[in-house]
Amino acid sequence: xxxxxxxxxxxxxxxxxxxxxxxxxxxxxxxxxxxxxxxxxxxxxxxxxxxxxxxxxxxxxxxxxxxxxxxxxxxxxxxxxxxxxxxxxxxxxxxxxxxxxxxxxxxxxxxxxxxxxxxxxxxxxx
Amino acid sequence: xxxxxxxxxxxxxxxxxxxxxxxxxxxxxxxxxxxxxxxxxxxxxxxxxxxxxxxxxxxxxxxxxxxxxxxxxxxxxxxxxxxxxxxxxxxxxxxxxxxxxxxxxxxxxxxxxxxxxxxxxxxxxxxxxxxxxxxxxxxxxxxxxxxxxxxxxxxxxxxxxxxxxxxxxxxxxxxxxxxxxxxxxx
Numbered sequence: 001x002x003x004x005x006x007x008x009x010x011x012x013x014x015x016x017x018x019x020x021x022x023x024x025x026x027x028x029x030x031x032x033x034x035x036x037x038x039x040x041x042x043x044x045x046x047x048x049x050x051x052x053x054x055x056x057x058x059x060x061x062x063x064x065x066x067x068x069x070x071x072x073x074x075x076x077x078x079x080x081x082x083x084x085x086x087x088x089x090x091x092x093x094x095x096x097x098x099x100x101x102x103x104x105x106x107x108x109x110x111x112x113x114x115x116x117x118x119x120x121x122x123x124x125x126x
Numbered sequence: 127x128x129x130x131x132x133x134x135x136x137x138x139x140x141x142x143x144x145x146x147x148x149x150x151x152x153x154x155x156x157x158x159x160x161x162x163x164x165x166x167x168x169x170x171x172x173x174x175x176x177x178x179x180x181x182x183x184x185x186x187x188x189x190x191x192x193x194x195x196x197x198x199x200x201x202x203x204x205x206x207x208x209x210x211x212x213x214x215x216x217x218x219x220x221x222x223x224x225x226x227x228x229x230x231x232x233x234x235x236x237x238x239x240x241x242x243x244x245x246x247x248x249x250x251x252x253x254x255x256x257x258x259x260x261x262x263x264x265x266x267x268x269x270x271x272x273x274x275x276x277x278x279x280x281x282x283x284x285x286x287x288x289x290x291x292x293x294x295x296x297x298x299x300x301x302x303x304x305x306x307x308x309x310x311x312x
Contacts, residue, residue: 020303027178110302111160118128118158118258125260 011058012066012120016113018051019073022080023106030099038088044102045084052077055113065119073112079105128281131265132199133253133274134246138166141251142310144274148255148265149304156264160256161300163192167246176307191299195254196246198284199277245277256281256300 009017025044029036036044055074062070083102087095133148135141141164152159164176175192246252253274259265262278269276 023302024305031178107302114158114160114302115258118160121155121158122258122260 011054012062012070012113012117015051015055015058015070016110016117018047018054019077019106019110019113022047022051022077023103023110026080026084026099026103026106030103035095036087036099041084041088045081045088048077048081048084048102048106052081055109062116062120064123066116066123069112069116069119073109073116076105076109076112080109127260128256128258130195130199130279130281130284131253131255131257132196132246132277133255133265133269134277135251135253135272135274136249138164138251139310140273141166141253142306144253144269144272145304145306147268147272148253148257151264151268156259158258160258161302162253162255162304163300164251164253165192165196165246166251167248169248171248173246176305178301178305178307192254195299199254199279254300 022044025047029040029044032040052074055070055077059067059070059074080102083098083105087098087102090098133141133144135144145162145164148157148159148162151157166174166176168174173193173196257265262276266276
């Protein structure tokens with residue numbers, strides 16, 4: 001489905017989109033019949049690392065509430081990375097637990113970065 | 127302002143058009159959407175949440191979370207009913223929730239004049255969303271053109287009625303991106 005591009009996206013919008021994608025990818029991996037493969041998890045680990053680095057690099061360019069929300073988002077992204085790494089080294093129930101923790105932290109990071117976007121948009125409209 | 131919004135449509139296809147329109151408004155920076163879900167009510171009165179194919183435990187969690195949120199959107203007295211219904215039915219069947227928002231409403235007619243009530247009739251569908259909006263007209267206008275009826279409660283008001291002692295409980299069970307099942311692709 002094609003989305004209509006109606007505005008110029010800034011870095012924060014792109015970070016948000018990447019975080020949403022990461023959540024979707026972890027969710028899809030968690031749902032795979034027979035479980036996620038090592039290749040799936042390695043790809044997730046790389047994706048999580050790239051998004052985290054990108055978000056970290058943007059903190060200093062944000063202001064006030066957006067900065068705080070983005071920093072909170074980075075904290076959750078780092079936790080996501082940690083849980084994905086743990087899932088690569090585990091199996092059985094501990095694997096499931098790591099994937100579910102990764103999903104929860106990816107969701108929380110998407111939430112915080114979405115709040116950063118809202119704060120930035122609200123400040124820009126005043 | 128941070129609000130929970132429920133937009134009621136007469137059929138599921140329209141609900142997905144509404145969902146798409148909501149994310150388009152986000153794309154245009156008119157509002158910021160933090161999470162969404164689409165719920166249906168069948169002819170027997172059961173509620174169902176559209177979820178991705180996922181781990182059964184996650185589907186159950188979505189059922190419980192959205193069930194509780196439906197109850198909260200029905201007003202203060204709906205919180206307990208929604209949470210209990212979502213937990214009981216959601217745990218058994220995954221994405222199905224048992225909030226009976228309209229019954230809750232019927233039992234609390236005295237409050238109806240002052241509360242924004244969410245009512246989903248048999249056969250209807252609704253988009254539930256967690257949004258930040260500086261003004262309400264973008265969503266109201268867009269949804270009206272699609273035939274949707276918008277119900278809205280401030281997140282702060284919901285927090286006052288909160289059933290689970292965690293501000294992030296409800297948004298955690300809404301999709302943080304536009305998720306439309308392939309059967310409803312636009």
